[in-house]
Each structure stands twice: as C-alpha cells, then as structure tokens.
Amino acid sequence: MKKTRYASYLSGSLPRGCQLCVKGEKSVLFVTGMCSRNCFYCPLSDLRKNKDVSYANERKFEDVSQLIKEIKLSNSKGCSLTGGDPLIKLDKTILFAKTLKKEFGKKFHIHIYLSTKLVDEKNLRELSKCVDEVRFHPNLQNSIDAEIKKISLAKGLWARKNIGIELPMFPNQSKQIFRFIKKVSPYISFVSFNELEVGEYSEKTMNRKYKTNKDGYTVKSSINEGEKLIKKLEKEKLHLNIHLCTAELKNWHQYKNRLKKHAIFPFSKKTSDGTIIYFATKDVKVKELLKKSNYLEDNLKNQIIINPKKVRSLRGKILIKRIEEYPTYDREEAEVEEI
Numbered sequence: 249m250k251k252t253r254y255a256s257y258l259s260g261s262l263p264r265g266c267q268l269c270v271k272g273e274k275s276v277l278f279v280t281g282m283c284s285r286n287c288f289y290c291p292l293s294d295l296r297k298n299k300d301v302s303y304a305n306e307r308k309f310e311d312v313s314q315l316i317k318e319i320k321l322s323n324s325k326g327c328s329l330t331g332g333d334p335l336i337k338l339d340k341t342i343l344f345a346k347t348l349k350k351e352f353g354k355k356f357h358i359h360i361y362l363s364t365k366l367v368d369e370k371n372l373r374e375l376s377k378c379v380d381e382v383r384f385h386p387n388l389q390n391s392i393d394a395e396i397k398k399i400s401l402a403k404g405l406w407a408r409k410n411i412g413i414e415l416p417m418f419p420n421q422s423k424q425i426f427r428f429i430k431k432v433s434p435y436i437s438f439v440s441f442n443e444l445e446v447g448e449y450s451e452k453t454m455n456r457k458y459k460t461n462k463d464g465y466t467v468k469s470s471i472n473e474g475e476k477l478i479k480k481l482e483k484e485k486l487h488l489n490i491h492l493c494t495a496e497l498k499n500w501h502q503y504k505n506r507l508k509k510h511a512i513f514p515f516s517k518k519t520s521d522g523t524i525i526y527f528a529t530k531d532v533k534v535k536e537l538l539k540k541s542n543y544l545e546d547n548l549k550n551q552i553i554i555n556p557k558k559v560r561s562l563r564g565k566i567l568i569k570r571i572e573e574y575p576t577y578d579r580e581e582a583e584v585e586e587i
C-alpha cells in the first residue's frame with residue numbers, strides 16, 4: 249500500500265473511473281435523490297435527499313440539453329452516475345447514459361454506483377450496454393450471501409476489471425468488511441473505500457455514533473482503520489486493487505482539478521486554486537465610459553463585467569468590485585472586495 253499524491257491510499261492500481269476522477273476529468277451526474285434504502289450514514293444534503301431531482305455537477309437540470317451543456321463547459325472525459333439509487337429511475341439513468349455516449353462518443357467513460365437492493369439480471373443487462381464500470385454499494389446489514397448473489401449477476405456483463413464495490417470506511421466495522429471482501433473477491437477486481445463523513449441529512453445519527461476530527465465532518469479513525477484493513481487484505485493475496493479515497497482527495501484534488509478544467513468567461517482569469525477573478529460594476533455609467541468591446545453584461549448577477557485593462561482608468565468614477573468565485577454553474581463567490 250502507498251500514499252498517493254492525491255492524499256489517498258492505494259494497493260495495486262486505480263480503476264479507470266477513479267483515474268479520471270482524481271484528475272478532475274469526470275463530471276458527477278446525480279440522477280435522482282430517491283433511494284431504495286435509508287442508510288443511517290447517507291451523505292446527501294436535505295436539498296437532494298428523497299427528491300426526484302437531477303444535477304450535473306452543481307447544475308440542476310430537467311432537460312438533457314442542459315446536461316450536455318454542463319459536460320461541455322466542464323471539459324469532462326467521462327461521468328459518474330450516482331444518486332440516490334439510479335435503479336429506482338432506470339429509464340432516466342439509461343436515457344442519460346445513452347445521450348452522453350451518443351454526444352461524446354464511445355470513449356466517454358461512464359461508471360455507476362448501485363445500491364444492491366433493486367439489482368437484478370435484467371436491469372444490469374440494460375445498463376451494461378451503455379455503462380463502462382459498475383460499483384456496487386453493498387448493505388452490510390444483509391446476509392453476505394444474498395449481497396454477493398446480486399453482485400455476481402454482473403459477471404459476464406462487464407469484464408471483471410470493470411466490476412467493484414464501493415463503501416464508506418466504518419471504523420468500527422473492519423472485521424465485517426474484511427469478511428465481506430474476502431468472500432466477494434472472485435467477482436470483483438477493485439474495492440473503493442470512502443473516508444466516512446457526516447452529511448447534512450445524517451448529522452444527528454452520525455454524531456451519536458461517531459466522533460469527528462477537528463474539521464467537524466470527517467469521522468475519527470476512518471482513515472487509520474482503512475489503512476490497517478488494506479494491509480490486512482494485502483496479506484490475503486486476493487488480487488484486488490484497493491483504494492481508500494479521503495475527504496482531502498475529494499475537496500482539494502478532485503474538486504480543484506475539475507474547476508481548473510471548467511471553461512471561463514471573457515475578462516476573467518483563473519487562479520492556481522481553480523477559482524476565477526474578475527472586475528465588475530453595477531453602475532450602468534460604465535457603458536458611456538467604455539467601448540462595447542470592453543465590457544459584457546452578466547444577466548445572472550445583474551452586473552457588468554469589465555475588461556481588467558480598463559479598470560485603472562475607471563477608478564474614482566464608478567464603484568468597481570474585484571470578485572473571486574468558483575467557475576461552476578451556481579458561481580458561488582469566494583471573496584468580494586471593493587476597489
């Protein structure tokens with residue numbers, strides 16, 4: 249096992265879905281917030297939990313044309329299909345996957361997270377026609393055999409290298425997880441553990457069950473126990489690739505790298521953190537002071553974005569703000585300063 253440059257832990261190699269994800273080359277396609285399960289650790293926000301809403305990254309959408317637009321702006325080479333449970337809205341899941349393959353080509357890599365509850369041979373067969381990689385999220389409260397029976401249905405539909413399991417690293421369930429992985433190993437090629445986090449919806453229950461680190465949302469010992477578990481699994485020689493994905497990887501590497509690839513608008517400049525910086529005013533007088541080619545109307549924020557080369561000449565004449573924001577659909581501001 250080694251620590252990766254993305255602040256995660258790895259035994260073997262990363263599955264294709266993760267390879268693209270860590271570089272920020274994958275978009276996240278949230279199919280629906282509806283789910284067939286109600287896990288006590290569910291990481292969904294209140295805005296998404298149990299709601300039949302779809303998001304491409306931060307963009308809520310109803311029409312596939314908006315989905316395509318978001319993928320284009322993100323310059324993604326693939327996407328992950330997630331939820332909720334994508335199987336609860338299978339038609340929508342298939343429509344999204346087929347649309348993306350048609351628009352961006354066969355090589356556009358799609359992986360999917362599937363809770364095992366609704367899995368059957370028929371829906372897996374349908375998915376295998378348009379999805380490249382499947383990651384099962386087993387229910388550790390169920391009988392191991394019943395869960396493995398579901399996962400084994402993927403055999404023959406996907407190559408083994410494209411079948412894996414993904415689950416949170418519960419620090420108090422190492423033994424149970426170890427037993428499960430040993431038994432499921434003939435059917436999969438990779439295991440992806442996620443550092444356990446406290447989500448908005450699950451906050452009360454999680455805080456009763458676990459202590460968190462100083463950041464207030466990652467669960468204590470999840471990483472340590474994950475590292476120990478990987479070492480223990482390595483000794484079993486199961487020929488599995490095992491990755492422990494940390495919150496640091498998601499927030500500092502994957503997210504930042506995704507931002508860096510996102511298209512930006514004229515007169516803005518990217519920072520090394522992936523945010524953008526630009527100058528803007530709400531004062532319409534700027535239209536008399538500048539040629540049309542030196543500003544653009546920003547209808548979303550009801551402001552006028554100014555060519556940075558012209559800012560100096562406007563100082564003292566109109567109120568200008570220097571804005572740093574995330575180049576995502578919601579354009580959340582990180583810092584605003586009057587100059």
Ligand code: SF4
Binds near residue numbers: 291385
């Ligand atoms: S399967 Fe996933 S989305 Fe559904 S309740 Fe469990 S953690 Fe939440």
